[in-house]
Amino acid sequence: xxxxxxxxxxxxxxxxxxxxxxxxxxxxxxxxxxxxxxxxxxxxxxxxxxxxxxxxxxxxxxxxxxxxxxxxxxxxxxxxxxxxxxxxxxxxxxxxxxxxxxxxxxxxxxxxxxxxxxxxxxxxxxxxxxxxxxxxxxxxxxxxxxxxxxxxxxxxxxxx
Numbered sequence: 337x338x339x340x341x342x343x344x345x346x347x348x349x350x351x352x353x354x355x356x357x358x359x360x361x362x363x364x365x366x367x368x369x370x371x372x373x374x375x376x377x378x379x380x381x382x383x384x385x386x387x388x389x390x391x392x393x394x395x396x397x398x399x400x401x402x403x404x405x406x407x408x409x410x411x412x413x414x415x416x417x418x419x420x421x422x423x424x425x426x427x428x429x430x431x432x433x434x435x436x437x438x439x440x441x442x443x444x445x446x447x448x449x450x451x452x453x454x455x456x457x458x459x460x461x462x463x464x465x466x467x468x469x470x471x472x473x474x475x476x477x478x479x480x481x482x483x484x485x486x487x488x489x490x491x492x493x494x495x496x
Contacts (some may be wrong), residue, residue: 438488
């Protein structure tokens with residue numbers, strides 16, 4: 337048996353193994369955080385998190401067993417990690433821009449540029465989705481939930 341082929345076979349399931357392990361670690365953190373919840377009643381506030389954590393653990397263990405036995409689909413071929421990192425930087429710029437130029441301007445710019453960078457070229461749909469999202473978020477957050485969205489320094493003088 338060729339050792340290179342068996343090493344490549346193991347590597348093709350590393351992502352299938354790492355993701356459930358990371359989720360298990362997060363479930364452990366959630367479990368320790370929920371230990372402080374009051375539990376004086378039969379069905380108290382701690383029951384729902386414990387149920388979610390329990391189901392998460394069961395499904396993650398099943399995924400780990402599946403990855404160890406090399407069942408299911410192997411990991412996809414790696415793509416362009418540089419593009420992913422660049423997009424993460426773009427997301428950070430967007431989040432920083434929310435405070436300075438406001439939610440509406442920054443979200444509009446973020447959505448338009450993101451769709452264009454992701455090779456979507458139907459301009460009418462790009463602008464319709466972007467404006468539609470802004471209208472939707474205004475109605476839901478500002479009008480229904482009474483949560484003010486940051487207006488930023490640009491609109492601050494106009495809207496007070």
